[in-house]
Amino acid sequence: xxxxxxxxxHPETLRRVAIEPISRVEGHGKVTLLxxxxxxxxxxxLHIVEFRGFEKFVQGRxxxxxxxxxxxxxxxxPVSHHLAASKAMDQIVGVDHLTPTAExxxxxxxxxxxxxxxxxxxFHLSSPDLLFGFGSEVARRNIVGVAAAHPDVAKQGVLLRxxxxxxxxxxxxxxxxxxxxxxxxxxKNLSSEERDHLLKDIxxxxxxxxxxxxxxxxxxxxxxxxxxSFGRFDAxxxxxxxxxxxxxxxxxxxxxxxxxxxTLFDHENYDHYWEHIHEEVxxxxxxxxPFFRELGPEAGWYRVGPxxxxxxxxxxxxxxxxxxxxxxxxFDGGNAAGATLGYHWARxxxxxxxxxxxxxxxxxxDLLGQDLLVTGERRERGVGMIEAPxxxxxxxxxxxxxxxxxxxxxxxxxxxxxxxxxxxxxxVASQYLDxxxxxxxxxxxxxxxxxxxxxxxxxxxxxxxxMPLELELLGPDGALLDRLGTAP
Numbered sequence: 001x002x003x004x005x006x007x008x009x010h011p012e013t014l015r016r017v018a019i020e021p022i023s024r025v026e027g028h029g030k031v032t033l034l035x036x037x038x039x040x041x042x043x044x045x046l047h048i049v050e051f052r053g054f055e056k057f058v059q060g061r062x063x064x065x066x067x068x069x070x071x072x073x074x075x076x077x078p079v080s081h082h083l084a085a086s087k088a089m090d091q092i093v094g095v096d097h098l099t100p101t102a103e104x105x106x107x108x109x110x111x112x113x114x115x116x117x118x119x120x121x122x123f124h125l126s127s128p129d130l131l132f133g134f135g136s137e138v139a140r141r142n143i144v145g146v147a148a149a150h151p152d153v154a155k156q157g158v159l160l161r162x163x164x165x166x167x168x169x170x171x172x173x174x175x176x177x178x179x180x181x182x183x184x185x186x187x188k189n190l191s192s193e194e195r196d197h198l199l200k201d202i203x204x205x206x207x208x209x210x211x212x213x214x215x216x217x218x219x220x221x222x223x224x225x226x227x228x229s230f231g232r233f234d235a236x237x238x239x240x241x242x243x244x245x246x247x248x249x250x251x252x253x254x255x256x257x258x259x260x261x262x263t264l265f266d267h268e269n270y271d272h273y274w275e276h277i278h279e280e281v282x283x284x285x286x287x288x289x290p291f292f293r294e295l296g297p298e299a300g301w302y303r304v305g306p307x308x309x310x311x312x313x314x315x316x317x318x319x320x321x322x323x324x325x326x327x328x329x330x331f332d333g334g335n336a337a338g339a340t341l342g343y344h345w346a347r348x349x350x351x352x353x354x355x356x357x358x359x360x361x362x363x364x365x366d367l368l369g370q371d372l373l374v375t376g377e378r379r380e381r382g383v384g385m386i387e388a389p390x391x392x393x394x395x396x397x398x399x400x401x402x403x404x405x406x407x408x409x410x411x412x413x414x415x416x417x418x419x420x421x422x423x424x425x426x427x428v429a430s431q432y433l434d435x436x437x438x439x440x441x442x443x444x445x446x447x448x449x450x451x452x453x454x455x456x457x458x459x460x461x462x463x464x465x466x467m468p469l470e471l472e473l474l475g476p477d478g479a480l481l482d483r484l485g486t487a488p
Contacts, residue, residue: 014042015474015481022046022447024125024142026076026456031425031446033433037476044429046422046450048287055408063092063382063399064183070395070410071177074456076120078177079113079168080388083250084395087384089183091271092399094376101369102185107250108361109171109181110386111354114249115205116164117389118306118351121454122212123157126344129448130219135441153215156208160351163205167358170194185373195362202359206320209352213324216345220336228332230431231340231424231449234259236292236302237312238277238416240387241267245314247353249387255312256292256302264294270385273394279411287418290411301419304391305453306346311337316349318356324349340424343452350389388413390454414455424449437482 013036020030034043054073058066067085071078083106090098098106128141131150139145147154165175170190172178180188220227236259240252253267256276265276279288280297291300311329316322328345329337336342361367384395391413398407414421428449436442475481 013037013476015476019443019446022450024128024447025451025454026074029450029455031450033429039435041426041429041434044422044426044446045284046418046425048285055410058397058405058408061405062403063089063397063405064403066397066405067181067183068177068179073410073412075176077113077117077388077390077456079109079172080386080393081395082172082178082181083110084384084386084388084393085397086181086183087251087386088382088395088397089384091382091384092379092397093183094379095184095374096376097374098185099369099371099374100366101189102372102374104361104364104366105171105186105189106181108190108358108367109168109178110250111357111361112164112167112171114164114354114389115209115351115358116161116168117454118347118354119157119160119164119212121389121451122216122344122347122351123154123160125454126451127153127157129444129451130344134445134448135439138440138444141444156211160205160208160212163201164354167198170198182373184375187372189369189372190367192368195367198358199362202355202362206352206355206359209348209355210320210324213345213348213352216348217327217331220331220341220345224332227341228335228339231428231452232338233340233420233423233427234338235420235423236264236295236300237308238292238302238304238392239309239312240270240385240392241313242317243267246317247309247313247315248317249309249350249354251386254385257312258295264292270394271383273383273385273396277394277411279415285418288411288415289418290416291419302416303420303453304413304416305343306350306389306391307337307343308391309387310346310349316353318353318360320356321349321353324352340427340449340452343454347454390414390456391416412456414453417453417455421450421453421455424452 014034017033017035018030022029029046029048032045032047033041036042054070058069061069067082067089070081070085073081124143127146131146132141143154169175172180180186238256240248241255242248242252254270255266256264258264276293277290278293279290281288291297292302310325316325328349336345380399382397386393393413394411396409397405400406425446428445432445433442
């Protein structure tokens with residue numbers, strides 16, 4: 001499964017090109033390329049260079065603080081960490097089943113997070129590439145350029161995200177870093193006024209989400225060959241699945257399939273995820289490399305996220321999204337479902353599903369209930385897992401007899417996709433950069449491949465500061481041959 005250009009014997013004889021940082025993603029990372037004397041790319045790697053420290057930061061803290069603390073990993077997907085940690089702490093306090101009110105309020109919060117995060121990524125971060133072209137004028141390739149050329153698209157993107165944030169505010173207490181999910185349930189319900197406030201706008205939100213799916217499809221149709229082949233590679237898959245095989249972004253059992261469709265495990269209880277998933281450390285990145293134990297570190301890496309969830313579930317339990325899922329899987333003989341850029345289309349299908357689920361939940365009177373918390377018999381270990389916008393998210397904690405966290409292991413979505421992102425940039429480097437003169441537009445092709453995964457590098461690492469973009473091409477003797485750069 002690994003591309004041949006990963007092999008780079010005698011790297012000291014090769015030229016090194018660095019893209020640092022990758023733009024229009026959450027957090028900071030860089031890509032390095034090693035190029036031989038014939039301008040062939042021999043190695044391409046995604047590096048996460050900041051230290052990841054949250055697994056140590058939380059040690060020694062009372063377990064009930066963790067759902068609020070770990071949100072500080074990220075300002076884009078804090079709800080995902082809030083809920084994954086809460087699910088782990090449910091186990092610590094001996095709770096296996098929440099009250100209907102608590103369960104549905106958490107789900108509503110989660111679907112608000114899915115909606116706002118997917119809207120942010122597609123419209124604000126990725127649509128400039130998709131609408132204007134990967135090598136288009138850099139000054140235009142941003143959300144301001146989109147607003148000027150496609151005002152209706154930009155407006156819908158802004159309003160979709162705003163609505164998702166409003167769902168989060170109402171359920172979590174505030175738009176970023178809320179406090180409502182606690183071990184054993186939630187600490188607030190919805191008022192009738194809050195529910196009515198969200199209900200009045202949900203039908204336009206569903207309509208705009210359907211238009212976003214149609215836009216993603218049109219992009220494929222307009223440039224089918226490129227969209228299908230860009231950064232394409234085969235990969236195993238991992239996601240949560242409901243007991244009946246439906247997509248469930250909040251809870252379920254683990255489903256893993258190989259590139260040839262073989263099921264490695266299905267409906268597996270995630271409480272013992274380590275029996276199937278192991279993590280490898282490499283010297284050139286602070287981000288770990290997970291793999292399936294059954295297949296080993298070389299062949300066992302996999303990908304997660306919207307592309308996997310939409311293609312591997314048996315159905316989506318909302319009508320509009322499931323109709324779009326079937327069209328997506330059938331499109332061009334199924335090719336879009338295996339394409340790296342298929343992530344964008346699948347992401348919009350999930351956004352539509354989130355909007356439909358929000359509508360269903362808002363019509364459920366359990367949201368107004370007063371039964372919010374459950375208690376049980378204290379345990380020492382808790383595992384929480386959720387499908388975050390970017391993919392499967394794992395929180396695993398051990399707590400001592402003094403209620404203090406003594407061990408934490410977090411495998412975030414971007415970490416699961418680490419090797420897959422590396423494969424994508426290798427493919428793109430081989431397809432578009434071999435033998436070419438350096439240009440910003442060509443280098444942006446590498447970034448487009450990374451952005452397809454919607455990586456959250458600040459979740460996978462502990463990032464500080466803001467770095468400039470500076471790329472230098474050096475000859476075998478170390479002489480500077482070419483340079484591109486942007487100010488910090």
